[in-house]
Structures are given as C-alpha cells and as structure tokens.
Amino acid sequence: MTTLDPRALLKRIPTAPGVYRLLDAGGQVLYVGKAKSLRHRVSSYFSRALNRRQQVMMDQVADVEVTVTGTEGEALLLESNLIKASRPRFNVVLRDDKSYPYIYLSSQDPFPRLAFYRGSRKGPGRYFGPYPSASAVRETLQLIQKLFPVRQCEDSFFRNRSRPCLQYQIKRCSGPCVGFIDAADYAEDVACTVKFLEGRADEVVRELAGEMDRASAALAFERAAVLRDRIQTLQRIQQRQYVTGEGGDLDIVAVAQGGGRHCVLVFFIRAGRNLGSKTFFPQAPSDTDEAALLSGFLAQFYADKPIPGEIIATTAPEERELLEQALGQRAGKRVSIKTRVRAERARWLDLARGNAQVALQSRLGSEADYLRRLDALRGALRLAERPQRIECFDVSHTGGERTVASCVVFDGEGPCKSGYRRFNIEGVASGDDYAAMHQALTRRYTRIKQGEFPFPDLLLIDGGRGQVGAVAEVLQELGAGGVTLVGVAKGADRRPGQEQLWLFGCKAPIILAANSPAMHLIQQIRDEAHRFAITGHRQRRGKARTQSILEGIRGIGPKRRQRLLRQFGGLHGLSRAGVEDIARIEGISSQLAREIYDAFHRDGAE
Template sequence: MTSDPLRDSLRQLPGRPGVYRLLDRDGTVLYVGKAKDLKRRVASYFRRSLNRRMQVMMAQVADLEFTVTGTEGEALLLESNLIKSLRPRFNVLLRDDKSYPYLYMSTQDPFPRLAFYRGSRKGPGRFFGPYPSASAVRETLQLLQKLFPVRQCEDGFFRNRSRPCLQYQIKRCSGPCVGLVEPADYADDVARTAKFLEGRTSEVIDELVAAMERASTELAFERAATLRDQIQTLRRIQQHQAVSGEGGDLDIIAGAQQGGTHCVVVFFVRSGRNLGSKTFFPQAPPDTDEAALLAGFIAQFYHDKPVPPEILTSALPDEAALLAEALSQRVGRRVRIQARVRAERARWLALARSNAEVALKSRLGSQAGYGRRLDALRLALRLGERPQRLECFDVSHTGGEQTVAACVVFDGEGPRKSDYRRFNIDGVAPGDDYDAMRQALRRRYTRVSRGEAPLPDVLLIDGGRGQLSAVSEVLQELGIGGLMLVGVSKGADRRPGQERLWLFGREAPVILAPDSPAMHLIQQIRDEAHRFAITGHRQRRGKARTGSALEGIRGVGPKRRQRLLRQFGGLHGLARAGIDDIAQVNGISRDLARQIYEACRQDSGVSGS
C-alpha cells in the first residue's frame, strides 16, 4: 500500500512526456527516469513484477516529483542533466567531469603555433579533437614535430628570441622566431599539418610526392630525401590508423561487467584516424545489464562533448532510437547508433570489447589500492583525469661533490623501473641544486622532445618554489607544455606527513592530511626518487675515491692504475704501502713510487713524512 504523499503525487501525474524523480523519506533522490507518458510509466512500478534492484528501490520510495517536457527527446536530455547533478544511487552514474584535451593551432598568427589545449573553444584559431587523454595529444604533437616543424613554443618565448632554441637544433622547429624559414614555406607546413589533422593524409602525400619530384629535378637531393622520409612516415600512419575510410568520424563503445563492477571503453575515430581509447568505470547497480549500462553511459557521456555522426556499440542500448534522436536534436544533424556491423567495423568493435574485458580484470586485480591513491591524487591536484605517468626528480651530493640527479617513473600500475634514469652532473657550482636540476631536466626532456620517451602527466620535484621556477625555465626553453608541475617540500620539522605541495603558478602551498592516500602516493614516489638518487651518488663517489688519487699523476695510465690496485688489493691497501713496496711493482720507478705514495697519503688524509 502506498503512502498518502506518494498516492497524491501519483494522482497528479499527467499523461505527457517528462522526467520523474523517486525520493525516500528524507527527500533524497533515489532514481531519475524519463517517460513518454508519465502517468503510465510511474504507475507501472506498482502494477507489475520488478527485478530485485527495482524491488529494493521501491521499498524505500516515499514520494515523487516530476517535470513535464515538450517531447520524449527533451525528457531524455533533462534526465541526463539531472542524473549528473543529483547522482541518484539507483541510476547508472558516469564519473567523467573532465574537459577533454584538444590540439590548438593559432591560425590568426603570422607564424601559427601548435599546442596542447584544454578549455573553451570559442576563441580564435582552430581546434582538433577531442583526444581521449593528454598523452594522446602529446604523442600527436611529437609526431607532427618530426613531420612538419611548426613551432610549439609560447608566444612570449617566441617574440623574445635572438637566436634559435634547442628545438631548431634537433630539427623539431624551422626557426621562424629568428627568420630562418621563408613565410611561404612555413605556411605550407601549417597547411599540411591542418590537412593531416583533418584526416586528408592522402592529399598531403600527393603534395609531398610532387614536391619531392621537383626537388629531384632541381638536383636538391637533400631536400628530396627529407620529403621522401616524410612520405614514408605518412604512409605508415595511414596504414595503421585508417578505420572507417577517409574522413570518417565515429566512436566505438563497448561494455563489460563482472562481480558488480562495470567497465566501458570508448575508441575515438576522427577523420578516419584512431586517436586512441579511454576507459571508464561507471557506477551502476550490480544487476544492470549491458543494454541499460550503455544507454545510461551514452546519455551522460555526450552531455558536454562533441557527438560524431556514428556510434558503434557492443550491445544495442535500451531505447537506442530515442537516444539517437535526442543526440541528433542536440547537434542539429543525424546521429546513428549501431550494434550490428560487419568487416572492419566488427573487428574494431571486438577489439573495444576485448579492451573492456582486460581493463575490468585489471581493475579487479591487485592494483585496486594503487588506483585509489591515483584517484585521490587527481582530486588533490584538481586534474581532469587520473594521471597515467608520473615522474619525480631528486638531486644527491656530498658537500657539492659527485652530484647525481635521478628520475623515477610511475605509471598506472606502479613503479616503471625500466624507465628510471640517472644523470651525473658536471659543470655546475658545488651545491647549486637549481643548476643541477636544470641540467638533469634539460638532458631528460631533450630526449623526450625527440620522441624517445613519453611526457608525464605530473612532474614532481623534491623542493619548493625555487626548484619549480628552474624546472619551468627548462620546459619553456624546450617548448614543452601541458604538464602539472608539483614541488614537494618538507614541513617545519621535516617529519613525514607534514610535506607541503607547491603547484606552479600558485602562491600558497597545498597541505594534505597525513593519512591522505594522495599524500601516501607522493611520499612513495618522492622516497623512491631519493633512494635512486642517493644510490647513484654513492656509486659515483665510490668510483671517484677509488681512482682520484692516481688519476692526476703523470706517468700512471689506466693499465698501471689497474696493476697497482690489483697488487695491493685496492686504494686502501696502496695507501698503507711504503715507497719501496710500490717501487717493486713492474713499470714503477722509485721517483714515480714516491709520487704515488704522497698522493695516496694526501688523499687518505694522512700527512707524509
């Protein structure tokens, strides 16, 4: 028997399209639904047999609210908005509050730049995307730097150059800042970059083939060879990334579920190019089937994102025709949702489903705790998405000598030790940690800018605002942007748990609770960087102490050093030997033995007789 408030609300329901909200006794919204006929739809909850999920929900329902709309499509859009804002526990909930990244081209500039971009797309210039992640944008930027050397530096950096930067030296930019490229040639590179991003790869290849033939005719063989390499790279890209034919835009969405956990994978295809995939783990009641899962996901996913003309799904979503109609109304053109496809599209759909199943198994595996720490870090740093790659730098030395900088890497599964790197620092003033950090960053990210390693989402530095400024200078010099820079400094009495986080561009530090999962992850990464740096420093210091006493002596080369150390069991034994003992070694005269004796005694801190 229904309660009086609920009975009164049921009587007031009209037979028109709209959205209804089921509430508990405290007024909390339990479920949001849409209907072509509100009266008939809500009444069905009290007239027919329900599945277990609906039975549990209806046992808690004490009241309802409704909103009448003009059409069923409008009801679907309103339902999506309310689910995102109210987050009812019995609906499928998509946790996806981020703004997707784009590639931005400043076409309004005389020498346009190409850059990572996230935010409103209402300003001047062109935007290409969206891309599924920041790493996908950076990979595309690195690829385009090799193909067409269009500048990627900030305008302030570009305007104040008097000589070309490192990007020109490594052939990733044509040097427009100092007039090293003709405006017409630069414009050609910009136009080809735009065509490539639009999916017009074949047209770009045809242009390059014609230019290569002209260069060969003019005997400009070096230019012809460069064009040939560009053509070969473009052909390889074309072979690997073509999905739906030239110019096709579509999203491929597949779901998987196990043990009450749900996973959805989306492949993004723009202009016939696969831009990569993104994995989601929406909240939904355990017995939600795949059709309901995909229906709820799609309605929320495209709430604030571009909608392609076609959406391929691993199962046909509930009320797919209505969903397609609502999306069509939103974008002002036809949108199709299909689940039954053949040939190449069927293979890509199978791949998406396979990705969803693998991601789900990984989610349910031993990395769940680590994933929660990554999510906590995303929230703490206000990142749009969970960071997939984090790098941390630390510098170690003793009194400014034998300085070593270390870089450790963590990805979505934990430490990635194969990507760890150490840098022996030379040519800086003893104890100048800022300059040491600059040298390490420059060496590391010069290689990254060449495409030898991916860029991280978060760059952690053991230090405060001064260290962050040094890091920012290097990254700007290299034309690298889009990174979250975080300095980790110790607290007042240098105790663990009191660290302060300095975010580049902010005056005040971020202070996390000592028991915060995000703080635990930062401490883990920072401590690993410190361990790796100090281990490298100790190794370098040990080698220096072994060889330094002998290396400055004229007449003692590598072979004689090796012979002496082997004869006396190392430098410590050699320092305890007398002149006569040293002179007995083959190839060592008495005068040379005296020099060795004095050098070893001086190095060990013992005055000679």
C-alpha cells in the same frame, strides 16, 4: 513497500513528457527517469511486479518530483544532466568530470603555433580532437614535428628570440621567430598539418610526392631527400594509426560486465585516425543489463563532448531511436548508433570488446587486492569491521612559509578524489605543525558536523604519539567521537617499511612487517596525502613569489598597474619614487599613492 498513496500522487502528475525524481525521506534523489507520459510511467511502479532492485528502491521512496518538458528527446537530455548533478544511487552514473584534451592551432596568427589544449573552445583558432588522453595529444604533436616543422613554442618565447632555439637545430622547427622561413612557405607547412589532422593524409602524400619530383627535376636533391623522408614517415604513421576504409569521425563503444561491476571502453576514431581508447567504470546496480547501461552511459558521456556522426556499439541501447534523435539534436547533425557491422569495423568492435573484458578483469583483480589490504589493516588495528572511509592529513611548508594542509580520502573502492581538500593555513606561528593541524582538522570536521561529508571510520595522521594526542583533543573539542585515530610515525632511519603506528589509547606503537599488506595500504594513503599537500604548497609558494607587490594593494587593477610600471620603467623605478611623484599619475589619488609608497617601504618589502 513505500507508504506513498498512489492515487493522491498520480492525480498531481501530468501525462506530459518529462523527467521524474524519486526521493527518500531526507529529500535525497534515489532515481531519475524520463517518460513520454509521466503519469503512466510513475504509475507502473505501483501497478506491476517489480524486480529486486526496484523493490529495494521503492521501499525507500517518500516522494516524487516531476519536471515537464516539450518532447521526450528534451526529457532525455534533462535526465542525463540531472543524473550527472545528483548521482542517484539506483541510476547508471558516469564519473567522467575531466575535460578532454585537444590540439590547438592558432590559425589567426601570421605564424600559427600548435599546442596541447584543454578547456573551453570559444577562443579564436582551430581545435582538433578530442583525444582520449594527454599522452595521445603529445604523441601526435611529436609526430607532427617530424613531418611538418610548425612551431610549438609559447608566443612570449617566440616574440623575444634573437637566434633560433634547439628545436631548429634538431630540425623540428623552421625558425620563423628569426625569419629563416617566409610566411608563404610556413603557410604551406601549416596547410599540410591541417590536412593531416583532418585525416587527409593521402592528399598530403600526393602533394609531397609531386613537390619531390619537381625538386629532383630542378636538381635540388637535398630538398628532394627531405621530402622523401617526410613521405616515408607519413606512410609509417598511416600504417599504424589509420583505420582501413574509414575517413570520418566515429566512436566504437564496448561493454563488459561481471563480478557486480560494469566496464565501458570507447575507441576514438577522428578523421579516420585511431586516437586511442579510454575505459570507464560507471556506477550502476549490479543487475543492470547491457542495453540499459549503454543507454545511460551514452546520454551522459556525450552531454558535454563533440558527438561523432556514427557510434558503433556491442549492443543496441534502450530506446535507440530516441537516443539517436536526442544526440542528433545536441550535435546539430544526424547521429546513428549501429551494432551490426562487417569487415574492418567488425574487427575493431571485437577488439574493443576484448579490451573492455581485459580492463574489467584487471579492475576486479585490483579491487580484490585492495579489499585484501583493507582486511589486513582491520586485523592489524584490531577494528570491529573493515573501514569504509579513511581520511589522512598531512602538512607541508618550506621553513614555515605558505603552509598547506591536505586531507585525502579512501573509501571501499580506493582513492575518492572528490573528497580531497586542501587548507591554506593562516595565523599560526611559522613551522608550528601542531597548530596547523589543529586549524585544518577544525575546518574539516566542522563541515563534517554540518553534514557536508560523512564521518570517517579511520583517521590517519602523519606524526607520532604527541601529534596523535593533540589531534585527539581537537576531535574532543568538536564532539567528533567514534573515529579510530592512528599516527604514522617514521622509523629511526626514516626508511619506508620502518613506520610505527600509534593507535590512540595505546602506550606502545604497533610495528608491522615491511611486506605486510596493511603496511602497504598505509604507505599508499600517507604518500598520497603528502603528494597532495606538497603540490598545493608549491603552487601557493610559487604564486606568492611571482606576485607583484602592486597586486596586493586594493584599488590597483591591471590598467593602473600597467600605467604605473610604464611611467616609472618597472617596479624598481616605482620603489624609488616619492608619494608626490606617484600621485601625479592619472587615476592615483594622494591616499592611494601613500599606500603604494608604504607597500614598498615597510619592513621586508622588496
């Protein structure tokens, strides 16, 4: 049991509402909790029988920190933020750092555009969503193109057209860039698009039907046929996407548990439309019950997302009324969490529950297969135990240009992307992969020695025996012992399945069968490192090739750069100017003019 003195501890804890944090001897947060009375809540850990999980936790607690809040609702909000920030071992932790995509309408433009959008929603225009995935946004945009030909091109493309693009030819755009539609007619298409995205499709159908009748009466049969096709397409979409009897926003949340794992599935219903679902696997102790899991999940999930007015769940979360109050305070409207629903809603809830169970079983199956491959790798490399953390390095460049090294991490559950890192290699000879690897390893393992990351059990290097020897020297210099080092060398024909594994200290390579589970795992890790490295290299190379020479000169900001380019008609004219001509530009001193001139005339400058 903990060595804390309960009496001394409780004397310094107030009875006000707030958040408490249980810390271990190293200051790491083990658990974050909220309380209506901090003193009473913390005292419960010392005055009543604890379950097994709580006993294990309290055996490690060395101190308790508290933060007082004004209300219990504020404490709930602070608790969710602290859990997401510190990811305590004994809390329900949701790994959901990715922002959700939206459909963006530039309503402030004379001819608004529709676009995929992800990020802050503070700019002008309208945002529809969130959608559970990028594919859901793109599918909706494609459907809208078939219904209402509102442009989806970039503004720079739109402003510089002299003839319509292919989208006009295939009837996916009305050609506003070249004046084939006036602003009033285009505004009607935009208005229909907005109504569709707001869930008012029935209203759109009625308006289109009325317009079709008027076109038929005026003998404009081609126009009437176009409107008829739009109505039929819209009705088919309604049959597939709309939830019967729903017209507002709601989320359907289902929980499945088993095998020591937890799965939460969320159906997104926006403006009566089913936008799809997303599955989460929050980290939580295996004995966490469904109500506690759902309470922790909802508090964190809606910390940075729009909150619908209604949430339908498979079970009632702990302290439902308090959670409703906190979410309502955050959303600025009333939020209700319901569990007893009927008719269509009950069918959707059952569907969500079934999908959550399927996702959980799939995850358990994939985890079992991954553990089987880890065990096969342990046997192939004759390791004492199953590796819990594997790191793999790779180097990517084009003819030695803009070299980037990557490090990917796999833990006991698979890829651990929070541990991935890229290293921009500087100061080494062009194409010297040994020196590039030396620099990347030095930077990575210096941070590991400083405690920023844990040491890996297994280190994979994309290379053969010589590369392994060079890496071993780096590890010895850094005092990073105890790491099993393996080089993954391509076979004679450089085909997958013919790789040779060079285990440091062995004189001959280990050759595994092409269908070996261990080989499949090594190939997966090596390919992931290669993908991560080459993506970083292409980004760096692309940025360098599109960067202006002026951007590399200190003292030249956007305004001065624009002034120079406007005065000389572009980079070509500026490159032919003399120092005196450049110095005549407002804001350019003689010294800065000389630097600009030298930048264009040193060897290799273009």
